[in-house]
Amino acid sequence: xxxxxxxxxxxxxxxxxxxxxxxxxxxxxxxxxxxxxxxxxxxxxxxxxxxxxxxxxxxxxxxxxxxxxxxxxxxxxxxxxxxxxxxxxxxxxxxxxxxxxxxxxxxxxxxxxxxx
Numbered sequence: 001x002x003x004x005x006x007x008x009x010x011x012x013x014x015x016x017x018x019x020x021x022x023x024x025x026x027x028x029x030x031x032x033x034x035x036x037x038x039x040x041x042x043x044x045x046x047x048x049x050x051x052x053x054x055x056x057x058x059x060x061x062x063x064x065x066x067x068x069x070x071x072x073x074x075x076x077x078x079x080x081x082x083x084x085x086x087x088x089x090x091x092x093x094x095x096x097x098x099x100x101x102x103x104x105x106x107x108x109x110x111x112x113x114x115x116x
Contacts, residue, residue: 001113003034009106009114010046016099023053023100043114051102057089060096082090 013019014017014028026042026049033042055063063069064082088097095101107114 003081006034006114007031009103009110011049013100013103013107015048016096016103018100019103020100022054023049023104026050027103040115047107047114050104054104054108055096055098055101056091057085057096060085060098061089062071062107 010031011029014024027044030042030046033039052054061082064085069078085096095105
């Protein structure tokens with residue numbers, strides 16, 4: 001994995017509106033550490049954060065069906081997202097498909113290359 005690929009992957013995590021603050025910080029720290037003695041440590045932190053933050057489709061469905069989601073997102077939007085997530089599950093999805101989870105999944109999938 002070259003530097004440009006690492007930058008693109010990290011930038012995707014930062015740009016995702018659904019990425020939590022800690023995931024964005026880990027991605028920025030990784031970018032800042034590229035080509036330095038701190039890169040390996042920052043890579044481990046980024047992968048760990050991705051693994052912690054990715055949501056399964058079942059967890060996503062449970063959240064979107066909650067009163068909290070209706071309050072946070074609005075009842076109509078939560079219902080639309082719930083319907084979408086239920087369809088994803090019916091189609092065999094394991095993980096949420098929001099931009100943050102997609103970025104986390106890509107980092108997890110490339111874990112061996114990132115940690116090398």
